[in-house]
Amino acid sequence: MINKFVATLAEAMAGIQDGSRILLAGFGAGTPELLMRGLIEQGAKDLTLIANAGGRMDGPIAELLATGHVRKLVCSFVRADSEAGKRMQAGNLEVEIVPQGTLAERIRAAGSGVQAFYTPTAADTLLAEGRETRVINGRNCLLEYPLAGDVALVDAWQADRWGNLTHRDSARNFNPVMAMAAPLTIVQTRHVVELGAIPPEHVHTAGVFVQRVLHVPMLHSPA
Amino acid sequence: MINKFVATLAEAMAGIQDGSRILLAGFGAGTPELLMRGLIEQGAKDLTLIANAGGRMDGPIAELLATGHVRKLVCSFVRADSEAGKRMQAGNLEVEIVPQGTLAERIRAAGSGVQAFYTPTAADTLLAEGRETRVINGRNCLLEYPLAGDVALVDAWQADRWGNLTHRDSARNFNPVMAMAAPLTIVQTRHVVELGAIPPEHVHTAGVFVQRVLHVPMLHSPA
Amino acid sequence: MADIEFQPLDRNGIAARIAQDIPEGWFVNLGIGIPTGVSDFVPMDREVIFHAENGVIGIGPAPAPEDINPFLVNAGVQPITLRTGGAYVHHADSFAIARGGHLDLCVLGAFEVAQNGDIANWARAAGEPTKQVGGAMDLAVGAKRLWVAMEHNTKGKGQSRIRRVCSYPLTAKGVVKRVYTDLAVLEVTDRGFLVLDMVPGLTRDALQARTEAELIWP
Amino acid sequence: MADIEFQPLDRNGIAARIAQDIPEGWFVNLGIGIPTGVSDFVPMDREVIFHAENGVIGIGPAPAPEDINPFLVNAGVQPITLRTGGAYVHHADSFAIARGGHLDLCVLGAFEVAQNGDIANWARAAGEPTKQVGGAMDLAVGAKRLWVAMEHNTKGKGQSRIRRVCSYPLTAKGVVKRVYTDLAVLEVTDRGFLVLDMVPGLTRDALQARTEAELIWP
Numbered sequence: 001m002i003n004k005f006v007a008t009l010a011e012a013m014a015g016i017q018d019g020s021r022i023l024l025a026g027f028g029a030g031t032p033e034l035l036m037r038g039l040i041e042q043g044a045k046d047l048t049l050i051a052n053a054g055g056r057m058d059g060p061i062a063e064l065l066a067t068g069h070v071r072k073l074v075c076s077f078v079r080a081d082s083e084a085g086k087r088m089q090a091g092n093l094e095v096e097i098v099p100q101g102t103l104a105e106r107i108r109a110a111g112s113g114v115q116a117f118y119t120p121t122a123a124d125t126l127l128a129e130g131r132e133t134r135v136i137n138g139r140n141c142l143l144e145y146p147l148a149g150d151v152a153l154v155d156a157w158q159a160d161r162w163g164n165l166t167h168r169d170s171a172r173n174f175n176p177v178m179a180m181a182a183p184l185t186i187v188q189t190r191h192v193v194e195l196g197a198i199p200p201e202h203v204h205t206a207g208v209f210v211q212r213v214l215h216v217p218m219l220h221s222p223a
Numbered sequence: 224m225i226n227k228f229v230a231t232l233a234e235a236m237a238g239i240q241d242g243s244r245i246l247l248a249g250f251g252a253g254t255p256e257l258l259m260r261g262l263i264e265q266g267a268k269d270l271t272l273i274a275n276a277g278g279r280m281d282g283p284i285a286e287l288l289a290t291g292h293v294r295k296l297v298c299s300f301v302r303a304d305s306e307a308g309k310r311m312q313a314g315n316l317e318v319e320i321v322p323q324g325t326l327a328e329r330i331r332a333a334g335s336g337v338q339a340f341y342t343p344t345a346a347d348t349l350l351a352e353g354r355e356t357r358v359i360n361g362r363n364c365l366l367e368y369p370l371a372g373d374v375a376l377v378d379a380w381q382a383d384r385w386g387n388l389t390h391r392d393s394a395r396n397f398n399p400v401m402a403m404a405a406p407l408t409i410v411q412t413r414h415v416v417e418l419g420a421i422p423p424e425h426v427h428t429a430g431v432f433v434q435r436v437l438h439v440p441m442l443h444s445p446a
Numbered sequence: 447m448a449d450i451e452f453q454p455l456d457r458n459g460i461a462a463r464i465a466q467d468i469p470e471g472w473f474v475n476l477g478i479g480i481p482t483g484v485s486d487f488v489p490m491d492r493e494v495i496f497h498a499e500n501g502v503i504g505i506g507p508a509p510a511p512e513d514i515n516p517f518l519v520n521a522g523v524q525p526i527t528l529r530t531g532g533a534y535v536h537h538a539d540s541f542a543i544a545r546g547g548h549l550d551l552c553v554l555g556a557f558e559v560a561q562n563g564d565i566a567n568w569a570r571a572a573g574e575p576t577k578q579v580g581g582a583m584d585l586a587v588g589a590k591r592l593w594v595a596m597e598h599n600t601k602g603k604g605q606s607r608i609r610r611v612c613s614y615p616l617t618a619k620g621v622v623k624r625v626y627t628d629l630a631v632l633e634v635t636d637r638g639f640l641v642l643d644m645v646p647g648l649t650r651d652a653l654q655a656r657t658e659a660e661l662i663w664p
Numbered sequence: 665m666a667d668i669e670f671q672p673l674d675r676n677g678i679a680a681r682i683a684q685d686i687p688e689g690w691f692v693n694l695g696i697g698i699p700t701g702v703s704d705f706v707p708m709d710r711e712v713i714f715h716a717e718n719g720v721i722g723i724g725p726a727p728a729p730e731d732i733n734p735f736l737v738n739a740g741v742q743p744i745t746l747r748t749g750g751a752y753v754h755h756a757d758s759f760a761i762a763r764g765g766h767l768d769l770c771v772l773g774a775f776e777v778a779q780n781g782d783i784a785n786w787a788r789a790a791g792e793p794t795k796q797v798g799g800a801m802d803l804a805v806g807a808k809r810l811w812v813a814m815e816h817n818t819k820g821k822g823q824s825r826i827r828r829v830c831s832y833p834l835t836a837k838g839v840v841k842r843v844y845t846d847l848a849v850l851e852v853t854d855r856g857f858l859v860l861d862m863v864p865g866l867t868r869d870a871l872q873a874r875t876e877a878e879l880i881w882p
Contacts, residue, residue, distance in 0.1 A: 101585075113343070114340050198751075324762055419531055
């Protein structure tokens with residue numbers, strides 16, 4: 001019987017290696033905050049963190065950065081007055097800025113076997129400096145490569161034992177896309193449901209993309 | 224008030240120009256057969272038809288091909304004993320064979336602003352002859368370009384007046400992807416529902432991709 | 447200059463002015479800042495569908511404090527509502543919409559716009575200690591139309607943000623169609639900025655005096 | 665050769681032999697032909713999840729005639745059922761699964777397999793009047809493991825389909841890991857075809873005599 005549920009946070013985070021690339025989903029909602037705490041406790045070092053934004057002065061990303069375990073941050077947005085911004089300015093954190101749509105598309109490319117793609121986004125900007133471009137149908141385009149993780153940290157509303165997931169409202173955001181792009185996708189879910197309780201036409205993230213699921217009933221606000 | 228419903232098949236098909244590229248969804252199920260009949264009646268010529276496969280000796284694709292209005296067929300599969308196969312052998316039909324996954328990905332690229340992408344699929348085959356390749360991470364890859372339509376013909380199970388759609392079971396197939404990839408997406412739907420009747424987390428094809436919807440209550444088998 | 451005879455629009459005034467020009471049926475993304483306010487000035491019975499980068503289609507009015515849903519935010523991470531007929535998609539699908547030419551309109555804030563349609567809205571210098579790109583580069587090149595909402599002049603020195611050439615790092619080249627400022631509405635044309643509208647009482651000379659780029663008139 | 669002493673597997677026998685080697689929890693795509701039959705030989709309580717190119721995840725047993733659902737077919741357009749826990753995705757997402765390395769296994773039919781792992785399964789000659797590519801090229805390069813199910817020799821002339829070099833147009837280069845035929849199970853290794861299994865009664869010499877490529881033995 002396939003059963004992707006794990007009993008403890010430690011079990012969920014077991015085996016993450018130093019040097020791992022961590023995909024962290026979430027955008028205001030849908031951030032797997034407990035898994036981030038688990039990552040800190042687990043203690044893997046020399047990490048590359050791939051997330052939409054670099055966080056603020058507090059919150060899970062700031063806490064992880066404060067451990068010094070993150071070598072590089074890949075994201076679309078870093079505030080000057082954030083833990084990430086301060087570390088970047090102090091030279092303690094390498095930052096790669098990727099436009100948000102290109103970030104999502106590069107992660108999807110990693111999950112879907114696309115080996116590289118051309119996009120006009122950022123082609124005529126500082127972000128294109130020194131990089132390969134090509135004019136296609138009269139538009140200047142930038143060559144972008146897939147962005148895979150070794151581990152993806154994902155939040156869900158419901159999960160079954162095969163790892164089929166739903167995500168609530170705009171808490172969906174990067175979760176289904178990042179789940180595709182790592183060989184080890186770890187999920188925290190608010191609700192555990194029986195296999196078959198999620199109708200097959202309403203699955204948001206198919207179990208094929210999920211390796212471990214931790215039930216976190218009390219983390220979210222009630223609903 | 225946004226209302227994408229049209230009253231008649233003629234209204235649904237109005238304005239399709241000679242020389243148009245037609246995306247035709249469907250894979251055993253989910254083929255918009257009535258819209259295909261409408262396309263024949265509408266009479267546009269010199270068409271390029273983009274579909275999963277070239278059909279058989281009968282059925283909507285064979286009927287459209289028999290009009291002589293299709294100049295070129297882009298698909299993943301042509302049977303020798305089909306209207307398409309016979310026309311191809313007689314030199315009356317140009318055929319471009321595209322691997323099925325590359326076909327889906329090229330159509331998605333057209334809908335999502337990707338200007339070109341590299342894939343290992345077909346890179347070491349006859350289909351790559353004379354085409355641009357590139358070795359990425361040790362894998363030989365083929366450069367593929369987007370495949371857009373002027374018109375997409377799409378089948379749905381439910382539709383509301385904004386053009387939000389659901390598709391039933393495996394009748395989903397190419398429908399959501401092709402809907403993205405043409406400026407004029409025409410839908411036949413079995414059921415008309417009130418705005419809001421499709422829960423926002425269960426929409427399969429968002430109305431932004433849909434221009435016209437025709438209610439075809441009797442076409443499918445009952446259910 | 448007869449400055450006393452005109453009243454610049456406030457930020458809500460700019461948003462309201464933009465809302466006037468959005469017809470029913472358009473599918474629209476509103477950037478952070480002044481643009482976010484535009485939806486407040488589109489009446490609910492004129493159906494305009496608002497999109498957010500984080501996968502929300504059909505943003506409704508802001509919720510009352512007691513109705514806030516922590517699972518539903520916009521691209522500025524503010525609580526929102528979804529209107530009837532809305533839908534959720536994931537981030538890659540959301541940017542497929544933005545980058546694939548499906549937005550009839552995107553309205554962004556900016557530091558500067560140039561007469562060739564260049565926009566600069568993410569950094570004031572190449573090396574500055576903030577990297578606030580977000581989704582602006584995707585939206586700027588992907589939408590069918592890009593309009594900019596911003597103050598005509600900088601707050602401190604009153605420098606013109608309507609430029610012959612942008613001085614800040616670009617977000618995208620040649621993409622802006624129209625600029626709505628506190629003083630005027632400017633269309634980007636092959637010949638430069640065409641003035642479509644000015645606040646009442648403002649003169650052509652007064653507007654040109656506040657504008658580094660050369661203005662042209664209908 | 666002692667041909668009378670062994671019994672080649674029939675098509676179901678090949679499918680059953682493959683089913684033995686698929687462990688619980690694998691995510692598997694089965695091609696048209698012999699491979700489609702493999703799922704019939706995996707007991708339902710060994711949970712193997714079968715995928716079809718048209719966006720079906722979790723194919724169940726074939727339906728009784730009165731239970732056929734016209735909206736639910738596999739990649740061969742045969743009526744199927746969905747098992748509890750299954751899901752539907754659209755065609756691009758379905759091939760994201762196939763091309764993105766998410767299939768633990770794909771089993772395809774073939775005309776020929778070469779000792780370097782090349783597979784030919786879509787055309788017998790470059791100019792033939794049929795173009796039956798379908799999803800095979802995507803699956804062949806995308807799956808974590810590619811196994812081939814086919815008869816060891818051609819029906820008419822009895823020519824070997826296990827080749828030093830493929831003579832037909834390739835589907836993909838260097839991707840086959842294992843071949844299951846009516847006579848044997850062959851692993852593709854750096855040194856060539858390693859024989860993992862043979863039908864009872866078949867000798868090494870008899871198998872080699874039916875095989876163009878040179879076989880190696882454990």
